[in-house]
Amino acid sequence: MTKQLTPEEIVKSFKDEFKIKIKDTRIEKHIAGTKKNELIHIWMSVDRSVFKNVVKHLMTLEKYPHLAVTSGYDMGKTIELVYHFSIYFGVRYREISLNITVELPKSNPTIETITDLIPGALITEQEKQEMLGIKVKGIPKDERVFLSDDFPKGVYPWRKDETGPEKMVRNLHEVKK
Amino acid sequence: MKAKTTSKTTYQIPIGPIHPALKEPVMFEFEIDGEKIVDVDVTLGQVHRTIEWTGMRRNPIQILYLAERICGICSYCHPMAFALAVERVAGIEVPERADYLRVIHAELERICSHILWAGVAAHEIGFDSVLFFTWQIREKALDLTEYLTGNRVTKAITMIGGVRRDITKDMYPMIHETMNYFKDNFEKLRHIYLDDKTFKMRSQGCGILTKEDALKLCACGPTTRASGVKKDVRLDQPYFAFGDLDFDYVTPDVLTGEVNGDVYDRIIVRLLEVKQSIDLIEQCLDKIPAGDIVSEPKIPKLLATLKKAKGEGIGRMEAPRGEVFHYVKLTEQEAPYSWKVRAPTYNNILPWIPMLRGEQIADIPIVAASTDPCMSCTNRVAVVDNGKKYALNKEELHRMSVEKTRRLMA
Numbered sequence: 001m002t003k004q005l006t007p008e009e010i011v012k013s014f015k016d017e018f019k020i021k022i023k024d025t026r027i028e029k030h031i032a033g034t035k036k037n038e039l040i041h042i043w044m045s046v047d048r049s050v051f052k053n054v055v056k057h058l059m060t061l062e063k064y065p066h067l068a069v070t071s072g073y074d075m076g077k078t079i080e081l082v083y084h085f086s087i088y089f090g091v092r093y094r095e096i097s098l099n100i101t102v103e104l105p106k107s108n109p110t111i112e113t114i115t116d117l118i119p120g121a122l123i124t125e126q127e128k129q130e131m132l133g134i135k136v137k138g139i140p141k142d143e144r145v146f147l148s149d150d151f152p153k154g155v156y157p158w159r160k161d162e163t164g165p166e167k168m169v170r171n172l173h174e175v176k177k
Numbered sequence: 178m179k180a181k182t183t184s185k186t187t188y189q190i191p192i193g194p195i196h197p198a199l200k201e202p203v204m205f206e207f208e209i210d211g212e213k214i215v216d217v218d219v220t221l222g223q224v225h226r227t228i229e230w231t232g233m234r235r236n237p238i239q240i241l242y243l244a245e246r247i248c249g250i251c252s253y254c255h256p257m258a259f260a261l262a263v264e265r266v267a268g269i270e271v272p273e274r275a276d277y278l279r280v281i282h283a284e285l286e287r288i289c290s291h292i293l294w295a296g297v298a299a300h301e302i303g304f305d306s307v308l309f310f311t312w313q314i315r316e317k318a319l320d321l322t323e324y325l326t327g328n329r330v331t332k333a334i335t336m337i338g339g340v341r342r343d344i345t346k347d348m349y350p351m352i353h354e355t356m357n358y359f360k361d362n363f364e365k366l367r368h369i370y371l372d373d374k375t376f377k378m379r380s381q382g383c384g385i386l387t388k389e390d391a392l393k394l395c396a397c398g399p400t401t402r403a404s405g406v407k408k409d410v411r412l413d414q415p416y417f418a419f420g421d422l423d424f425d426y427v428t429p430d431v432l433t434g435e436v437n438g439d440v441y442d443r444i445i446v447r448l449l450e451v452k453q454s455i456d457l458i459e460q461c462l463d464k465i466p467a468g469d470i471v472s473e474p475k476i477p478k479l480l481a482t483l484k485k486a487k488g489e490g491i492g493r494m495e496a497p498r499g500e501v502f503h504y505v506k507l508t509e510q511e512a513p514y515s516w517k518v519r520a521p522t523y524n525n526i527l528p529w530i531p532m533l534r535g536e537q538i539a540d541i542p543i544v545a546a547s548t549d550p551c552m553s554c555t556n557r558v559a560v561v562d563n564g565k566k567y568a569l570n571k572e573e574l575h576r577m578s579v580e581k582t583r584r585l586m587a
Contacts, residue, residue, distance in 0.1 A: 030265055034273050034466060037420035041265075041491060064392035066408070068493070069523065071504040073515035082504065084491060086413070090406070093420065095413030097491060120395030120527055123221070145221045157230055158515075165230070 004088055005061065007040050007096060014044065017057055021047040037093055045101040052112045054100060055083075059117060062087035065098075067114075070124045072132045074160040079104045079132050081111065106161075109134040131158040187215055190538070205529075205541075212537045217530045232516045237263050237337060237483050238476060240516070244503075245331050247518065250293065253286045254496035255503070255518065256335040261416060261492030262505040263337050267483055274468040275339035276418040277461045282326070282334055283417070283494070284454040284461075288359065289318045290497035291447045291454075294549045295370065298444065301542040302379045303579030307369055314362050321355045324348070337479060339471030349462060356455050363452060370444050371432075378585045380440035384532040384544035387438055394527040398499020399450065400548045402428050403443040405436035410495040422460050424453055440547040447549075484511055496521055498549045522548070539581040542574055 005013065007027045015022050023045040030039045046054050058065050068084040085098040104111060113136050114121050125136045126145040133156035147157075157165045187210045204220040228247055232240045237259075244255040257279065264271060271279075292315040299307035319329045325344060326332040334340050344352075370376055386396065391404040401408050407426040411419040427449045429435070429442035436442065473479045492503040499521030506515040525548045532544050 028265070032271075032416050033276050033418040033420040034464075035421045037415055039414050039416065043489070066392075066397075067395050068500065068502045069504075069517065069519035071515065071517035073506060082489070084502065084504065086493075089408045089413040090426075092412045093415060095410075097414065097493070099489075099491065118395065119393050120524065122527060123523065143220075146225045148225075157227065 004094065007042055010042060010061065010096065010098070011044070013061070014046075014054065014057065018046070018050050018054065021050040022054075023047070039097075041097045041099065043099045043101070045103070048102055048104060048111060051100075051102050052114065052117075055114050055117055058085060058087070058098065065118070067118050067121050067124070070121075070128055072128050072134075072158060074132065074158060074164075075103075076160070077106055079106060079109050079134060081128060081132075081134075104134060110137055112136070113138040113140070115140055130156070132156055133159060133163060186210055205533075205545075207533075207538075207541075209538065212539075214533050214536050214538070214541075217533045219526055219529060221526065229516050229518055232513065234512055236480060236511050237513065238480060240513070241335050241337070242333065244518070245333065245335070248520065249330055250290050251286070251496045251498070251501065251520070252331045253282055253334065254494050254501045255520075257283070258492035258494040258501045258503040259505065259516075259518075260335055260337045261494065262490040262503045263483065263486075263492075263507070265490035265492070266488045266505060266507050267337075267486035269338045269472055269482070271339055272469040272472060273418070273466050274343075275470050275472075277465040278340045278344060278470060279417045280419060280422070281344065281458050281461050282332065282340070284457045285318065285322055285325070287454045287497045288451055289315060289322065290549075291451045292318065294447060294497075294546075295366065295444075298543065298546050299369075301546050301575070301578055302376075303582045304376075310369075311366065314359065314366070317355055317358055321352065324351055336471050337483070338473050339469070341471070343470045344465075352458065352462065356459060359451070359455050363455075366451075367448060370448060371441075375582060375586050376444075377441065379540075379543060379582060380444060380547075382437070382439055382441075383540055384440045384536060384547055385438050386528050386532050388436070390531045391438070391528060394531075395524050396499075396528045397524050398495070398497075398521050398549075399427075399443055399446045400499065400525050400528060402426065403436075403446045404438035405430065408500075410493050410500050414493065416494065418461065418464075421464065422457055424457060427453060440543055443547045483507070485509060489515075498522060499525060537581070538574075539577040542578045 011025045011027065025044045028041040028043065031037065032039060065085045065087050066089060068086065071082040073080055081102045083100045085100065086095055087098060089095045102111060111134060113125060115125065122141060123145055125139050126141065126143065128134055129136055130144045130147045154163060155165055155168065156163050187208050190207045190209055191204060206218040207214050208216040228243065232243055235243060240259060241256040244259045245252045247255045292311050296308040296311035299311065322332065323329045326334045326342060334342060386404045388405045391401045391406050397408065405428055407428060409426055412426060427446050429445045431449065432445050486507045487509050489506040494501045501521060502519035504517040505513050508514040529545065529548065533541065536544055
């Protein structure tokens, strides 16, 4: 097993490897219980061009990083994805959460798949495709997961622009039976 | 159903939609060779309820009650994980006493859920007397939940910055009495599930998930621990008061000295976790400090604070089935800008594929149930054989499973 790095060392190792492609980083420390043990959440914003290499670099720190899920939201001109990883689990108090944000321009909302590195990422990548209208390049199963097949094409439920689901919404108090 | 190429000797059976948990009903498409499962494909999302979309139009306090309705069994974990995320964004400190109260409710929910699951697992292989026995025990857990929170299922105990009701000294006897009742019955349960010959025949060597697959597919909760992966948010990154309490990872080798990752191992893990939860509740009652139960009791004041909060945060909690994960982004607005809910079954769906491959049709119910999904919607099953379609319903599948048990017993 490789040596466990401290949160500061983790951030430094990413910055050394990818230089200016790593933008904002912050280390959050929260405390819990009477013993005031620390919970560590690292947040990092990375450039799309190095995203896959960032995940590969993460895999040198922990052979099997756990991907909880990918969150995503519409920021107007861009779409942001947040990959929630956790590493160093299996030893008490030692786990570190690592949240990696990637910004995709709406004009070309594509990102590379990481299912070849972490097969468990499949469902969350499929979900981001249908909910945010992004394209995951090289996804092994290019199908909808949560949306039904008869849901209209070109409507993306998490978008906040004209491709969002607003026009499909009917308020019950406005609709006569 | 999607057309798929199958070889001459195999045929397809679609099973589903099964309702595993939260908003994830699931549809299986099996490729079958005789009785044996050759391959499995999983399709999700028959009853998507747009909970996240709805939440982005409500204030955080309203979301607590919406999140509570995501799942009937994890009706405590979801709002609590959301509260954890919001507290971290807004910098709200939770009183120590509330941290302990939160542990008690979380562990009581785990006992309820695991015992419920044990009954369902017994039912799937045809032991209905065991189903009634376990649910009789669960009834006591529900009575205690009602005594402590005022509700049996949707508990409405969560508040951002603490909990809504205190547990006072005069409530201790009832808690101790219920814990003793569980302990008295635990040995009997252990004997039924772990020593019974038929249980062993149906569960040992069945639905195997290797450690490597569990890690690669990002499985969580008892499903991954039964494969020997030490992963438990309560210990990895102790939230609430879990860091103060004395307990350890539950993997099957604690009891048997080996890890097989089969259905039997998943039974062991859940049973031992029930015992662990009883112990954790008792430790909490011993150690609980005096003090406030919520950081800000005035709701309008709390809402005003939350309206000024900006940033993003995550809330992670070990629910009975695995890690519950909530992500929240606040932007000084009344409603959150983004809210993502990840229930444990979301990650435990892909592991079904290696588990089911190579098993028999009659093993589908017990293997699928062994990850503890909600099976309430398993009503429509169709078998396609040479283009002719006939339906297998939940009762039929259940009958096949029971028949297999009878065959093994004979």
